[in-house]
Amino acid sequence: MPVDGDVPWPCAPHTEAKHNIYRRYLERWFPILLAYENSYPSVTYAEGFAGPGIYSGGEPGSPVIAIRALTAKVPPTKGVARFLFVDDDERCTSMLKSTLREAFPDRPRSDHAMPVNIVPGTCATNLEPELDKMKAWGQPIFANLDSWGNAPVPYRLLQRLATNVSSEVIVTLQPQHFVRFVTKMGPAADEVFGGDPTWRSVTELAAEAKSRHILTCYRQALHTAGFEYLLDFELVPRNGQPLYLVFGTGHPLGVKKMKDSLWEVDRTQGVGFRDPRDEQAETLFDITAPELGPLTRLLVQKLRDNGPTRIEDLRKFALFETVYREEHVIRALQPLTDQGVITSDRRGSLRRSSIVSLAPTPGR
Ligand SMILES: C[S@@+](CC[C@H](N)C(=O)[O-])C[C@H]1O[C@@H](n2cnc3c(N)ncnc32)[C@H](O)[C@@H]1O
Incomplete structure (x- = not known):
């Protein structure tokens, strides 16, 4: 679904919070996998919905944040870090190319130590074959699947990622999208949930239980795909739509590190987070004294x-x-x-x- 409007677009408050979490997590992920003892020879950071790499106010997008996390934390001679960026709006992919050239005028690593592949096309059609071409499988992959919240990601891809060595996903979900369009959505929407239509019973639930139901179904789908450990949370701007992130990993350390990243995010900027399982939907805003x-x-x-x-x-x-x-x-x-x-x-x-x-x- 290409961008409905101008490229680039303004950076919403929940986007800043999300970027903050990506950055803090990737600043841990890259060195753990590439720079420490028993590290891997290579890793891949892949985005299925990459965007143009910049926002209209000049804020960096997730591709720039990811490359900066690598270069900030891993010496250029340590291992190979591949980057794959897919987006189905050609305005985004061509702007991403120029954004990366401007953000990194001196290539931080050689082409061999940091291949960067920017591909126009959908996540569903292109992400997996491009990972094949880049010979990414068999080494850790971090897949950032940051769609507009409808998560059009083939379930087979999630299954393959879940069984690939030390691989993780982070998926952006807007439950409202599923709540609103459930009666109009065909079988393709079931594919998002691994083919399980249970999410459709959202129509029978009270308004306040609907989002939680969608999230529970998605969590279940990731678990069935093979991600043993999951972490999901809701980013809540003081004004505007909340956003859910669901993280899947095969390793408890992944959950710990993601949680550390989450708790470090500066919530004084006006974005809090919430545990989707809390019946009272209390938002946690205060970083110094966690509201328990x-x-x-x-x-x-x-x-x-x-x-x-x-x-x-x-x-x-x-x-x-x-x-x-x-x-x-x-x-x-x-x-x-x-x-x-x-x-x-x-x-x-x-x-x-x-x-x-x-x-x-x-x-x-
Ligand atoms: C939320 S934005 C991504 C923002 C970016 N990850 C960031 O944080 O800077 C979603 C992007 O997904 C792209 N998109 C939407 N549907 C897509 C699809 N099916 N396959 C690939 N890209 C898609 C849009 O063009 C848009 O650039």
Whole structure:
């Protein structure tokens, strides 16, 4: 779907927050895979929806951010970093070529150490064959699939990425797109969810549950495709449409690093994030003192469902199934123990080995 309007276009507040997350994550991803001990000889950063590399206010787009992350963190002699940028609007691909020339007037690496391939065409038709041509498979690939939110990505490609060594995806999703057009969308939309039509039951849900349902179905699709660990969160600008990012990886370290990147993003710029599973949809804006309300609610629900649970298991739950970090768990639970809402198997401060449970409610 080519750009509906001028190229380039203005950079929305949630786009800046998204870029911030990409940058912080890629500044970790490139060196971990290319520059440290036991690193790989090569990696590939691929975008299926690359854009023109610049916004109308001069802000850099994701392709520039990705190349800068590599050059900032990995010495030019370390390994081979391939870049593949696909976009179906030729205005974007031709502007991306000139943007990259201007952003990197002195090539930061040789053509061999940093091949850059800019391809006009759709993600569905071009991404996989171009990865074949670049001989990217068999080495780590980071696929950034940043569509307008409709995620027209072949499921087969997600499956192939999930089974490729140390490969990860980050997908932008606008659940509203699916909520609004569900009755008009044919089988191609089921393909987004791996062929599973469960997402269509969104029509039967209350308004406030619709987005969460779409996101849960997409998360399930990525999991079924083979990504063992997932992290999804909602970027919430104070004004404007929220945006969901879903990250899939085969490695727990990937989730940890993505979460670190998320929590470092400067939310004073007016974009917060939200855990899509929080019933009260509380937005986390304040970076200095994380608002732990949503985590507390999720932990209480977990204890209600599972009974007595070791804190270490709750830390894993927080890491893999919420937007929170492991170290937030004890901070979220301690006030509840002080208030007598939960009990611990030992006196004093909570520890990772403590077993906690919900205190019996008086009268029951
Ligand atoms: C959200 S923008 C990408 C922004 C860019 N990733 C960034 O952060 O700077 C989405 C881009 O996807 C392109 N696009 C839309 N549908 C596409 C498709 N099916 N295949 C490839 N590109 C597509 C549009 O032309 C647009 O440039």
